[in-house]
Amino acid sequence: MPGKPKQHHVNHTLRILVKQLLAFWEGVYYTRTARHRIGRKVFVVLLPIVCDTEAAIQISGFAAHNHTYFCRRCLLPISDIYNLNPESWIMRDPVKHRELAFEWKVASRARRDAIYKTHGIRFTELMELPYWDPILFTVIDDMHFGYLGLFKTHLREIWGIDHEKNSGDGLHPDLSDKKRIKLPDCAMGESCISSITHSHLSVFSDLLAEIWADMARSVLPSWIQAAPSRWGIPSAGKLSADEYKVVCSISLVVTLIRVWGYGNKEQPQSRHFQMLLNFLELVRSMHIIFLRETSQSSRAYYKAHILSYLRGVLELYPDVTLASNHHLALHIITDLENMGPGHARSTPVFERINHLLQEIKKNGHLGELISQTCLLVLLIVHSR
Structure with a gap:
């Protein structure tokens, strides 16, 4: 299906899955299995939804990233996205969420639009599962959140890497010389003031050659895939x-x-040195997120460094608007507490399946695509 599917298309597909899962919630008895000759009763539940943000909000019935209530964990309005104090956020209530979702299901079009506009909630067929909690089980995928989220945003949006632009210090060229902008310091509830100097947005136009040269001189372990030699x-x-x-x-x-x-x-008075320290805070945070183990101390370490990074972004780049991933950076701690390390539920394996499926020349033969899909799934399951 080209493009993003409509919500009713998603629910139509989910309805088939939910019908089977409801039976397994009560238990399905198999008269004989490979290990149990006299039969076995099997129970199956669906817990985490593992996908990127765009798919997650469709499958779980949440609002888009630019909605007033953009977050699928809390009710912080998007106008307060600079609030970096999680203790002040009002968390979503799963009971009220379920009530509004079922009200949306039976409501008129006008009422549905009102519920979505006011609460950022739509019905999803997964709500028919009595145990399923859309707030807890719609996890934050670490790959899309980290590598394709925070890392990519820092390079492309904050530093504005562009080899054709003049080099600068990460500040937008439209800001007038020494313009002073007030920024919310959400942790303290006060305001901080940054002095802005006129500069071009791009940071790396004169550094790309240095980076490429260092990459050419570097020897990486065989299990690390090198980036393109002239990326950027x-x-x-x-x-x-x-x-x-x-x-x-x-x-x-x-x-x-x-x-x-x-x-x-x-250093340490220079702006570039402060930009380096800020970037290293992000690198430290991502290192913790992608560990194959988690603990209370590691989560506290992550929280301290990601907060330092986000506050540094607000101070160093006052023209940059925080994205939803910056907000989710503080919610992902809950996933580490409830679901453990992310490697067992990360999406790279599924992305590889998508890539292989896209490479299949089906020529309109749906049956061939289905058989290839089943084969790929079996191969990946056995490989894990």
Whole structure:
């Protein structure tokens, strides 16, 4: 199906799945299995929904990322997205959410629009499962949130990497010289003031050559996929999630510490040195997110560094608007507490299936596509 499916298309497909899951919630008795000759009663439940944000809000019935109530965990309005104090956020109530979802199901079109506009909630067929909690079970996928979210946003939106622009210090060229902008310091409930100097947005136009040279001199372990040797220019194409990981957590760390750190005579007063420290806070945070274990101390470490990063972004780049992923960066701690490390529910394996399916030349033969899909799923299940 080309493009994004409509909500009623999603529910139509989910209805088939939910019908089977309801039977397994009560238990389905198999007269004989490979290990139990006299039969076995089987129970199956659906818990986490693992997908990117766009798919998650459709499957689970939440509002889009630009809605007033953009977050699927709390009721913080998008106008207060700069609030970095989680203790002040009002969490969504699963009971009230379920009531509104079923009200949406039987309501008129006008009432449905009103519920969606006021609460950011729609009905999803998964709500028919009596145990399913859309707030808890719609997890934040670490790959789309981290590598294709925070890393990509920092490079593309905050630093504005563009080899054709003049180099600058990450501030927007439209800001007048020494313009002062008040920013909300959400942790303290006060305002901080930053002095802005006129500059071009791009940070790396004069550093890309340095980064490429360091990459050419670097020897990576065989299990790490190297990024394109001349990434950052259109001919190199888009970076994949793994390539963003390598660029941000290895290549940039090596070069920026050398150039903005040890090679900077004005540190620590220079802006570039402060930008380096801020970026390293993000790298430290992502390192914790992608560990294969979690603990109370590691989550506290992550929270401290991600808060430091977000506050630094507000101070260093006052013209940048925080994105929904920046807000979710503080909610993902709940997923680590409830679901454990993310590697068992991360999406790279499913993205590989999608890529392989896109490579199949089906020529309109749906049966061939279905058989290939089943084969791919079986191969991946056995490989895990």
